[in-house]
Amino acid sequence: MADYYKQHWIDIDAGRHAAYDQILAYHPALEPLIKALDLKPGLKVLDVGSGPGHTTLELARRVGLSGKVTGVDINAEFVALAGKRAKDAGLKADYIQSPFPPLKFADRWFDRVWCKNVLEYVDSSSDTVAEMARVTASGGVVVAIDSDWDMIALEIGAAARERTERILAASKAIAVHEPRIGRRLHGLFCDAGLTEVKAEILAGADTVGRALPMLKSSFARYARDSGKVEPREVDAWLEDVDSAVAAGRFFFVLPQFVVRGIKR
Numbered sequence: 001m002a003d004y005y006k007q008h009w010i011d012i013d014a015g016r017h018a019a020y021d022q023i024l025a026y027h028p029a030l031e032p033l034i035k036a037l038d039l040k041p042g043l044k045v046l047d048v049g050s051g052p053g054h055t056t057l058e059l060a061r062r063v064g065l066s067g068k069v070t071g072v073d074i075n076a077e078f079v080a081l082a083g084k085r086a087k088d089a090g091l092k093a094d095y096i097q098s099p100f101p102p103l104k105f106a107d108r109w110f111d112r113v114w115c116k117n118v119l120e121y122v123d124s125s126s127d128t129v130a131e132m133a134r135v136t137a138s139g140g141v142v143v144a145i146d147s148d149w150d151m152i153a154l155e156i157g158a159a160a161r162e163r164t165e166r167i168l169a170a171s172k173a174i175a176v177h178e179p180r181i182g183r184r185l186h187g188l189f190c191d192a193g194l195t196e197v198k199a200e201i202l203a204g205a206d207t208v209g210r211a212l213p214m215l216k217s218s219f220a221r222y223a224r225d226s227g228k229v230e231p232r233e234v235d236a237w238l239e240d241v242d243s244a245v246a247a248g249r250f251f252f253v254l255p256q257f258v259v260r261g262i263k264r
């Protein structure tokens with residue numbers, strides 16, 4: 001399927017929803033990323049690709065009831081779920097179901113624009129970043145966070161190395177539209193006319209298998225759906241992953257590129 005990278009976000013089964021709730025849950029490791037947004041009470045914030053809304057709520061907490069966060073996402077269930085979460089938490093966050101680009105908001109409407117782990121999936125990352133810049137007010141801050149599929153390090157033992165390479169390659173071939181988005185972000189921000197553009201990379205090593213839900217619900221599933229790897233091989237690979245975790249020989253790094261720019 002040519003646009004699997006988009007379709008797999010429109011149709012998400014219950015099992016994957018449960019996994020994303022775990023994978024995208026708030027974690028204190030997100031704090032340095034959120035800090036880059038320089039949030040204050042009263043600000044209007046846009047969360048581009050808000051997903052299940054865990055991070056959106058953290059943004060809403062920081063702008064308080066005098067501010068407001070708007071989340072936009074292609075997946076209808078994420079939008080409904082995130083809206084319910086905000087209501088239950090008594091926070092001010094509205095969610096809109098819409099694909100992007102374009103972003104259906106007025107020029108210079110938001111004080112802050114945030115986009116985390118989304119730009120690898122859109123039809124055009126350059127148009128999306130240009131839209132993020134367009135909807136940001138003068139002096140506003142834009143922050144994007146993304147990984148880079150050619151900088152993933154996964155080690156689960158020598159015997160599984162070749163299979164790991166094939167599964168990651170098969171997964172990359174269909175799951176994302178822009179696998180090298182991480183290294184491109186800085187240039188995209190500059191091209192969009194954002195100023196004072198700064199990039200940093202955050203990378204923690206997972207040696208205990210925290211990434212298992214992601215490996216199972218994303219990488220393994222994408223590899224299966226690609227048709228390039230036999231399902232029984234994917235199952236065998238997942239057994240290797242579990243064995244490596246059990247033996248204390250699991251090693252996974254997924255560097256996150258954090259880029260920040262100012263709208264003039």
Ligand SMILES: C[S@@+](CC[C@H](N)C(=O)[O-])C[C@H]1O[C@@H](n2cnc3c(N)ncnc32)[C@H](O)[C@@H]1O
Nearest residue numbers: 009024049050051073074075099100116118121
């Ligand atoms: C990996 S999730 C990240 C969610 C959220 N930013 C977070 O970090 O918790 C990617 C999100 O981008 C959304 N998405 C992907 N492509 C999209 C598109 N073309 N238009 C709108 N949303 C899209 C998906 O539905 C999904 O919620």
